[in-house]
Amino acid sequence: MNAQRKSILIVDDEEDLTWSISRSLRRHDDIFDVTCVNSGDGALDVLRSRRIDLVVSDIRMPRVDGFALIREIHERHPKSQIIIMTAYGSAQIQDEVNSYGTVYYIEKPFEIRYLHKLIYEALAITDEGFEELLVSSRIHDMLEYNCQTGRTQALSVSNGMTSGMIFLNKGEIVHAECGELVGESALHSILDWDRAEFSIVPAAVARRRTIRRRWQTLLNPKLVE
Numbered sequence: 553m554n555a556q557r558k559s560i561l562i563v564d565d566e567e568d569l570t571w572s573i574s575r576s577l578r579r580h581d582d583i584f585d586v587t588c589v590n591s592g593d594g595a596l597d598v599l600r601s602r603r604i605d606l607v608v609s610d611i612r613m614p615r616v617d618g619f620a621l622i623r624e625i626h627e628r629h630p631k632s633q634i635i636i637m638t639a640y641g642s643a644q645i646q647d648e649v650n651s652y653g654t655v656y657y658i659e660k661p662f663e664i665r666y667l668h669k670l671i672y673e674a675l676a677i678t679d680e681g682f683e684e685l686l687v688s689s690r691i692h693d694m695l696e697y698n699c700q701t702g703r704t705q706a707l708s709v710s711n712g713m714t715s716g717m718i719f720l721n722k723g724e725i726v727h728a729e730c731g732e733l734v735g736e737s738a739l740h741s742i743l744d745w746d747r748a749e750f751s752i753v754p755a756a757v758a759r760r761r762t763i764r765r766r767w768q769t770l771l772n773p774k775l776v777e
Contacts, residue, residue, distance in 0.1 A: 558675050559602075562588045563595040563609035563621065564637065573608065576664045583677070592616025596624060604632055606674055608667070611638045611645065622652050633674040635667070646702050646722050657702040659723070666697045691748045692771060699723045699767040706756035711745045718742065719758035725767050727758035735762035739770065 560577065562570045570588040577586050587604075589595050592613045598604065599621075607625060611618035618636050625632050636649050639660040649657045656670050672678070691709055695718065698705065702723035709716050716730030716738060728739035742748070763770070 557583060557585050558605040558677070559585045560587070560671070561595060561598055561604045561607045561609075562586065563590075563592065563607065563613070563618075565590050565610065565613045569610075573664065573667065576668070577671075592618070592621055595621055599624060599629060604629065606633045606635065606671065608635045608637065608671070611636055612640060619648065622655060626652065635670055635674060637662075637667075643722060649702075650722075657723075659700050659702065662700050666700055669697065670701060691745060691750065692743055694750060695720075695725070695743075695767075696771055699725065699771070704755060704757070706753040706758075707750055708753060709742055709745075709748045709750045711748050714741075716742045719756065721758065723767065725763050725770055726761045727763060736765070736770070739763065743771075 562573050564570050567590050570590060574586045574588045577584050587598060589598060592609075593616050595607070595609065596616060599607075607621065609618045609621050618638075622634055622636070625634055633656070634652075635656040635658060637658055637660055638645060646657060649655050656674050658667060658670055691707075694707065698707065698720055700723070704721050704723075706720070707718045709718065714731055716728065718725060718739060719727040725739065728735060728742065730738040730741045733741055
């Protein structure tokens with residue numbers, strides 16, 4: 553194996569999902585060596601037989617779940633990176649994920665390109681193509697990525713004439729301000745921009761909460777809760 557290649561283990565009891573993720577990653581065979589299993593038990597067998605650089609795992613699986621895998625990885629392979637996927641996101645689950653420190657988090661359903669970004673981030677691989685994509689994308693896409701990956705941070709945005717701030721807490725949009733506008737009116741004003749320059753303020757916390765709708769509803773106005 554090329555010394556530069558990174559070994560990735562994909563774990564999910566949905567075979568179609570592991571196949572889809574591995575297929576997309578195998579387009580980068582010069583970078584990744586991908587293994588898929590469809591159970592936590594199978595993942596443990598792989599982890600006990602060889603070194604894995606990154607584990608991408610679902611949380612809810614029969615017998616051995618994602619949290620059991622995290623504990624095993626921390627004990628036996630402390631240098632391995634972990635990305636947790638879940639279709640059952642909640643503050644409680646994210647708090648538990650965050651308690652492990654360096655574990656990354658993404659909510660299903662997600663776009664494969666967002667998972668790719670997290671994989672590059674977790675493995676400290678420069679992905680200039682993805683960065684260029686985000687710079688040229690609508691602010692909606694950048695927000696969706698940060699919500700899906702459960703970030704707590706602020707996004708400072710500008711369209712050249714107007715500036716604004718959007719605050720996220722554990723993947724939920726909690727406050728926005730743009731000129732004299734605040735809350736949802738500020739957020740909708742920013743989302744109407746065709747293009748935006750942005751910078752991320754890591755771990756920034758809003759001083760107040762002015763937005764309480766779920767991010768899925770805010771970013772997809774046709775969605776009925």
